[in-house]
């Protein structure tokens with residue numbers, strides 16, 4: 827039987843689109859392997875790095891696990907509250923910190939500021955020992 831193989835890039839993008847959680851390259855690799863998609867871990871890494879560079883995925887740095895990725899939502903990204911256990915992300919309601927960031931940056935002689943705030947914590951599910959790793963949107 828011949829099946830049409832899609833490019834690693836579109837396989838990774840399709841997998842990313844299945845969840846709004848931040849996931850590591852390894853998690854995405856394992857999810858693809860689960861669905862019998864043959865993409866090597868190094869290809870997943872390379873593809874994620876490229877997608878991050880082009881701005882179509884967002885990257886956060888999670889303590890312990892390293893970089894985690896998810897598709898960039900259509901609305902501009904706000905400060906994130908990210909669960910270190912499962913990568914679930916909540917957007918922190920907009921208190922406008924941008925003017926303060928700009929003021930601080932200007933004092934230091936910086937311009938073209940892109941404010942970015944990440945808050946780490948543990949979501950309710952992870953605190954109660956319930957894994958949300960298998961949940962899909």
Ligand SMILES: [Zn+2]
Pocket residue numbers: 909910911912913914948949950951952953958
């Ligand atoms: Zn969690």
